[in-house]
Amino acid sequence: xxxxxxxxxxxxxxxxxxxRPEAVFVVSNLQPxxxxxxxxxxxxxxxxxxxRGLVRVLGAGSETEALVFRPEGHTLPQGIAVADGAExxxxxxxxxxxxxxxxxxxxxxxxxxxxxxxxxxxxxxxxVWLQSAVLKRGDSMGRVLDAAAVAxxxxxxxxxxxxxxxxxxxxxxxxxxxxxxxxFQTQTHGTHxxxxxxxxxxxxxxxxxxxxxxxxVQLPPEAVNDTSGMQxxxxxxxxxxxxxxxxxxxxxxxxxxxxxxxxxxxxxDGKSFLERQMERLxxxxxxxxxxxxxxxxxxxxxxxRQVARLSAATGGHGAITLRLQPQDATPSYVEIRDxxxxxxxxxxxxxxxxTLPDGTxxxxxxxxxxxxxxxxxxxxxxxxxxxxxxxxxxxxxxxLALAPxxxxxxxxxxxxAGAWTIRFDDAGARDIVLQVQRDDRAAxxxxxxxxxxFEAADAHGWNRRTRDWTGHDHxxxxxxxxGTNSAYATSxxxxxxxxxxxxxxxxxxxxxxxxxxxxxxxxxxxxxxxAVSETATAIRGLRASGTLSxxxxxxxxxxxxxxxxxxxxxxxxxxxxxxxxAGDQDRLGAKVLTTNPAIRxx
Numbered sequence: 001x002x003x004x005x006x007x008x009x010x011x012x013x014x015x016x017x018x019x020r021p022e023a024v025f026v027v028s029n030l031q032p033x034x035x036x037x038x039x040x041x042x043x044x045x046x047x048x049x050x051x052r053g054l055v056r057v058l059g060a061g062s063e064t065e066a067l068v069f070r071p072e073g074h075t076l077p078q079g080i081a082v083a084d085g086a087e088x089x090x091x092x093x094x095x096x097x098x099x100x101x102x103x104x105x106x107x108x109x110x111x112x113x114x115x116x117x118x119x120x121x122x123x124x125x126x127x128v129w130l131q132s133a134v135l136k137r138g139d140s141m142g143r144v145l146d147a148a149a150v151a152x153x154x155x156x157x158x159x160x161x162x163x164x165x166x167x168x169x170x171x172x173x174x175x176x177x178x179x180x181x182x183x184f185q186t187q188t189h190g191t192h193x194x195x196x197x198x199x200x201x202x203x204x205x206x207x208x209x210x211x212x213x214x215x216x217v218q219l220p221p222e223a224v225n226d227t228s229g230m231q232x233x234x235x236x237x238x239x240x241x242x243x244x245x246x247x248x249x250x251x252x253x254x255x256x257x258x259x260x261x262x263x264x265x266x267x268x269d270g271k272s273f274l275e276r277q278m279e280r281l282x283x284x285x286x287x288x289x290x291x292x293x294x295x296x297x298x299x300x301x302x303x304x305r306q307v308a309r310l311s312a313a314t315g316g317h318g319a320i321t322l323r324l325q326p327q328d329a330t331p332s333y334v335e336i337r338d339x340x341x342x343x344x345x346x347x348x349x350x351x352x353x354x355t356l357p358d359g360t361x362x363x364x365x366x367x368x369x370x371x372x373x374x375x376x377x378x379x380x381x382x383x384x385x386x387x388x389x390x391x392x393x394x395x396x397x398x399x400l401a402l403a404p405x406x407x408x409x410x411x412x413x414x415x416x417a418g419a420w421t422i423r424f425d426d427a428g429a430r431d432i433v434l435q436v437q438r439d440d441r442a443a444x445x446x447x448x449x450x451x452x453x454f455e456a457a458d459a460h461g462w463n464r465r466t467r468d469w470t471g472h473d474h475x476x477x478x479x480x481x482x483g484t485n486s487a488y489a490t491s492x493x494x495x496x497x498x499x500x501x502x503x504x505x506x507x508x509x510x511x512x513x514x515x516x517x518x519x520x521x522x523x524x525x526x527x528x529x530x531a532v533s534e535t536a537t538a539i540r541g542l543r544a545s546g547t548l549s550x551x552x553x554x555x556x557x558x559x560x561x562x563x564x565x566x567x568x569x570x571x572x573x574x575x576x577x578x579x580x581x582a583g584d585q586d587r588l589g590a591k592v593l594t595t596n597p598a599i600r601x602x
Contacts, residue, residue, distance in 0.1 A: 028064045028080040035064045038077040045070050045077075100254040100570050101126065102198040103215040103243040105236055105261070107224040107442070108181075108188025111145075111216050112154055112162045114549040115199035115598075118210045123147075123154040124198075127246045128216040131235050132173050133223070141238070142220070143173060162548050179221045182443075187546045187553030189260070189443045190218065195545035197258045197563030198570070199598045212570055213250065215243045227438045227449060228333060229263035229487075233274050236261065240278065244285050244292060254291045258566040259488075260559035264301050265335040265435035266487025267395055268523040275491040282495050291495070295566045297558035298500040298527040299486035299517030302587070305453040305472070306436040307480045310424060311339075317456070317478045319423040320434060324357075325450040326417040327406045332452040333437040334400040334422070339522050340431045341396070350398060350432070351425040352385060357418030364425045367398055375402070382415040402452075419455065433483065433522060443555065454479045465514060482586070483520035490524025498525070499565050500588045501533035501558035510592040512584055515557065519586045530580070530588035531564035532596070533557060543600040552600055564596040 028035050039045050046069050070076070110116075111128045118124050128150055132142035145153070153165055166183045174181070182188045194216070200209035217239030223231040240257060247255040266272055278294055285292040301307075308320045324332055338350055353364030356377055367373050367387040375383035383402040390396040405417040424432060439449040459479040461471030472479045489498035501513040513534045519526040533542060533556065541556035577591040 026066060026068045026076060026080050026082055030064055030079055032064055035066065035080070038080060039068060042077060044074050099213075099250075099252045100256065101213045101215060101247050101250070101252045102566060102570050103217065103240075103247070103255055103257045104190060104194045104197065105217040105219065105239045105243070105257065105259040106190035106193055107219050107221070108183045108185070108190045108547065109194060109216045109218045110162070110166075110183065110188060110191035110545070110547045111150060111214075112157055112165060112549075113191060113195075113545060113547070114202050115195050115545050116214055117154065117202040118200075119205075120202050121155065121158075123150045124200075124210070124212065124214045125150040126213050126215050126250050128218065129239060129242055130169070130173055130218045131220045131223075131239065133220045133231075134174070134176070142218075143169075144242075145169075157549075174221065180225065181221065182224075183218075183547065185547060186551065187555070189555060189559070190216075191547050192544050192553055192555045193258060193260045193559060193563050196542065196560060196596060196598045197256075197566040199545055208571055209567070213252070215246050215255075217243060224442050225448070226330075227263070227440055227442050228330070229438070232261065232263075237274065237277050237281075240281055240294075244281060244290060248285070248288055248290050252290060254570075255285070255293070256566050256569045257292065257294045258563050259294060260297050260562050262297050262299055262486030262488050262559075263438045264299065264304070264306050264484065264487060265333065265437040266490075267337075267397070268483070268485070268487055268490045269395065270491045270493075270524055272487060272490075274488060275496070278496060279491060279493050282493065293495045293497060293569055295497045295499060295562050295569070296489045297486060297562045298489050298498045298530075298587075299484055300501065300515040300557045300559075301438075301484040302481055302512070302515050302517050303470070304451065304484065305455070305459070305479050306438075306451070307483045308434045308454045308456075308478045309432065309480050309483070310434070310478055311431040318425070319421050320478055321455040322420045322422055322436070322452060323455050324402065324405050324415060324417050324420060324452050328417070328439070328450040328452070329404050329406045329408055330439055330449040331404055332402045332415075332439055334402075334452075335435045335437065336398040336400065336422075337395060337433050338430050339433055340429070350430070352398070352400075353423040353425065355421040355423070357416045357420065364423060377416060380413050382413055405450075435483070480520070482518045483523040485517040485519050485523055485527075489527070492525055497528045497565055497569075499558060499562040500527035500530035501561040502530045502588055502592045503534040503537070504532040504592070504594055505536060510578055510580065510588070510594065512587040513556075513558075516587045517558070526586050527589040529565065529577070529591050529593065530558075531561040531593040532599070533561040535599070543602070544598050552602075564593050567596060567598070568593055 039047060047066060111125055116124050126147050128145045130142045156165060170181050198209055198212060198214055200207040219235050223235050243257060282292045310317045349366055351364045351366050354362040360377060362375060367385050369387055369389050371387055373385040374381055386399040388397050403413045403415040405415055407414050436452050440451045441449060456477060456479050458474055458477045459472035460469045461474060462469060463471035501516045502510045503513045504510045541554035542560045543552050543554050546553040578594055579591055580588045
């Protein structure tokens with residue numbers, strides 16, 4: 001079977017056709033005309049326009065063979081069957097001779113590490129963009145190192161340590177001396193992720209990753225440290241655009257982009273600005289002959305208590321408790337959506353009241369469309385309710401923004417820590433979803449944010465896994481596990497891949513890691529698939545490269561699972577997938593990738 005003839009057609013069809021049908025090769029003993037008549041008689045089935053001519057040429061033997069698109073699981077007409085082992089994979093195999101590259105958008109990328117060389121002295125990097133919000137000497141957006149500059153720095157490691165070279169490069173990169181530069185630390189998120197995605201043994205000429213070029217985008221520390229994502233969208237999209245440009249100028253045909261980043265709260269309907277722009281960039285890259293895939297983690301907040309749902313299905317609760325933690329030096333945000341009005345209304349008529357930790361009551365009232373309401377405590381502004389109307393296909397949202405509980409400077413407003421009650425006067429007729437935005441500490445950064453979370457009276461059942469009273473699995477509990485997936489990972493585009501985190505221990509079937517997020521009916525798709533992110537219950541994470549050559553480190557989470565798919569896509573090797581039990585597919589997808597040669601045992 002000749003797959004290459006269908007490659008571009010498939011890619012175009014999958015991102016443009018609203019049904020996103022499954023593509024399969026089918027065979028039949030019917031003659032071509034009778035075959036196409038049988039297909040045409042079923043409105044759910046169709047072929048590409050080019051198919052009839054190809055079938056007449058290629059299907060002239062005893063069996064008619066053709067490419068047919070069908071809804072997943074749809075029964076084919078009598079006398080027509082799927083060719084044995086011939087279902088077209090969701091990712092088309094690369095053409096022979098295709099030049100593939102891997103890009104990483106992350107924090108703390110150790111681009112001088114020997115794991116990213118094609119031999120002991122030759123870097124694989126086509127370029128590295130060290131982004132900065134504000135440079136020490138006045139310019140912005142950082143410093144770009146082209147292939148020649150990276151090669152020169154790599155050669156310099158023969159006489160100067162990598163740590164010293166990183167220090168010299170970053171000395172003039174950031175204006176604020178208080179910013180954490182994770183590249184100076186022994187382990188960095190970006191180096192670990194890139195090793196899992198593309199690391200190779202520079203002394204092993206048979207290692208297939210050695211021939212794949214790399215592109216690096218190191219995000220500004222300000223964007224990474226603000227885990228709410230408020231400062232992430234622009235540098236991420238700019239980095240993606242730059243990586244596409246570098247790949248095109250280098251003559252690559254395929255680019256696999258790993259962005260192990262995520263936030264919790266969002267519309268989760270695939271229509272966020274970031275997701276729409278990623279889809280747009282993939283389409284624009286295709287126009288210049290570059291096939292782009294973007295790999296994202298599905299999320300780590302299954303146990304975070306950051307999602308709540310108030311509806312008849314969850315007991316008809318009319319209120320939920322939000323707990324703000326003390327010594328939280330960052331704002332807290334809660335997104336509120338009325339799912340009952342998601343498609344038709346703007347959510348403007350939710351009547352919201354608040355009770356503060358000291359008993360102060362703020363009467364319930366609506367928020368005017370595209371307006372706001374101040375939240376006052378002891379005469380001081382400590383928060384605000386905002387309404388953003390429905391627009392550009394996105395549902396409306398009400399945002400509750402609360403001041404930090406710890407001042408960053410004298411005189412800054414602070415909200416009281418403790419239990420805040422959010423009340424809805426008309427919750428019985430609604431289906432309200434609340435999401436607390438991510439507000440924790442990024443890996444390698446100083447503690448500043450402390451995660452706010454939801455509480456409820458029936459959210460303290462026995463948790464068999466953790467052996468404590470944190471269970472909230474009861475169907476009527478308003479605090480939910482479902483809908484905890486990342487807001488970045490809800491696009492159904494076939495070239496945007498979300499990856500769940502799986503625990504794979506010797507002798508046992510793969511199962512979700514304890515943090516592996518779960519999808520919901522309102523929160524986009526389940527993960528495309530999953531990959532191993534844990535290999536033991538006692539020791540967390542996967543061991544891969546540390547910042548400097550020859551060192552190793554452990555990182556955990558679906559961020560460590562995503563790069564295994566990136567490697568598999570780059571090599572067109574799915575790495576021994578294992579099926580997932582039906583009850584776990586909303587957290588892991590249909591299969592788990594279980595092997596990655598970059599994972600170290602010690």
